[in-house]
Amino acid sequence: MNQNKTIKLDDAPLNKFHVKIAGLTFGAHFTDGYILGIIGIALTLLKPEMELSPLWVGLVGSSALIGLFLGSLILGWISDFIGRQKIFVFSFILITLASFFQFFADNAMELVLLRILIGIGLGGDYSVGHTMLAEFSPRKYRGVLLGSFSVIWTFGYVASSIIGFYLLKMGPDAWKWMLVSSAIPALIILILRIGTPESPRWLISKGRIDEASQIVKKYVGKNVVLDDETPIKNNASFSSLFSKNLRKRTIFNCLFFVCLVIPYFAIYTFLPDILNTMGLSENFGTDLLLNGILVVGAILGILFTIKYSRRGFLISSFIFLSITLFLLSILPDNANMFMIVIFAAFTLIMSAVSNLVGVFPAESFPTEIRSSGVGLATSMSRLGSAVGTFLLPISISELGMSPTMLALTAVLVIGTIVSIAWAPETKALTLSEASGNSENSNLDNLIPKNKKTV
Template identity: 70%
Template structure:
């Protein structure tokens, strides 16, 4: 076999194996979105039944996000040491078990603890799922496919809202059936993940060269070679994320991710209550419009990820979102039509730019610490989202809607500044090149 016949790992055409790995990772992300989406609609029923205070509403609403913080941080780090595939399976065993037992809860404390366990599993899946797929995908399709995580996640999130509305009108104890409805989805993911291979990039960095080549040959073909196989065996440690080489990448991914998801989760977890407070809930179609725009925006995000630079898409979206949310906080209650239009535009762009949270972290870190880096960025984002979601009901009750929207706008301003300063351009680079911190920020 001549050198001219060899194909680099990052340039291999998409095949059935890529599509299978994409499919089982997408199915997991649909379940992730669904599991997080059910709690908002379920709380509208749980609150009067259990007599929940704003404190407990916020705590239960943010419980899975607290778990996500823990799972992303710990399981992402663990997978850099024990491998991607083991955590890839373990995540959903935990999710399925905790989801099933939600049906039997009797107290807010029990539900809170189970939701934390679900979040731990989801956090591990965010870290390892993104990493696993990124380490298999060719660069030509990596951005579009990783960005599509947001579409699938949004479908799951919105599907939970629609199912919740249906179950509310047809079943007693509808919230129990709604919360446990994610169980079959989790079992489906477990079944199809059985037998999935380890990441050859990770194996290579552990010095397990023969195993890495065997996986590449089996799933991608005998003419495919790992493009980073000359790199020495990895010695990456979690602390390396804060080294001089990686600190800017680490801070950028943690902060931009956090600044996007704080308003996302805070607003859309309590969307029915927010629309009611803003006087926009008289017509049920407003809620459905915004949920539909989350889906439309996610599709737009795929196209914009392909068409525009990563850096430009992120910065311009932050600016637009900040202006839109500021306008929502300042508009008078009488300007309902303008408020709906502004809220709709905000929702569309927020959903679209959320595609980048599946792209930037996976492309920003070297193989040795990629899962740790993705995990840390996800953990930071979910910690921020948990705090924002916990505080939102109390903020609305004590400060009012306008001031609540204004402090949420502040997070978008911070995201804008950090992105202008540190966002890299990774669109046309191989995974090895993209995760090299000394590449110029503006390189295309």
């Protein structure tokens, strides 16, 4: 093979730098899963110690998600102007500091405010992390790398359950150690992120071609070039997400994301309480079993992302989840074993399809507004999941478990309809083609109608 032959960035071979960027982004998702998971166990101690009402339980449980909404929206938009790398580092400065100060929170309000700050940092990282990896990754590996976020997030979530369970032995103040423990992975990621390069695609969008070329040659390969080295001439803004060419994909990404994460976070943030209410858990065993299934499902999701079309995987998963959650809503309380089997199946597929929340948004938007698009989809999902997490303990208390599960089933049905109507197919396209950067690309062309998609 001719070593001097130029290769486009989208077709570059995977190298150590790609693995490093993936690792730094994966580490962030591990931290995210840990932070959002540990609060569920900490609340079992916080509720009696601080005498929290269902309202305050919902606020504490959803506060990081509220911050995620704000951070994804604001920091994602800012990164399209000042660059990905600055937010890539700043977000973890905020997460590390706020995680540490949770140890000194004396009341629920202080805890809510600190976790909102943590969420803002996580939201900013969601926007730029997915974007950075998408903009550096070759298309052959992009789906696997972006889809792997869910696996690492799940490992973080499960790790929080295991560590939280053992920290319970430290007594009533164990919740302080649970929450502050998230500062450890956050600090490690922060240190490792210092010195990472700016996204060359973002530099090109700002007309800084020489800088972009130098970064590509230094980190990706001396014979690698940008897919398109023409500066983007239009002045894209946040409102561009709702232009005629982009509004359909913007609405799709927001809605499918929301419809997946509302039941995910509502159910798994309060998993111990839900299992007890359903009569499925008298010890840590069932909880640990379902957490293990979350990990298996996340890994299975990577295989499905490789093997099947994005669109087909999403639609079939929504249908399956709607059916299984409906069954959980109507089954009698004495059908314990059958309920565990169905809950396990629901957990497996929910974890698997969650891989796509890292894939679709990053592949759907042009470079000049990619972080804004990913940020908007993430922020809407986190707003929805925050509302769902806030309302869940109140709904269970006032209405009961069955009506609450039926309401979450309705959310999944909406996701099914939206996906059938609007889900694109981006699997076999370059990042420019998938996002509509190329002149002949539009959302309708992304629906599988020809041999370029799988």
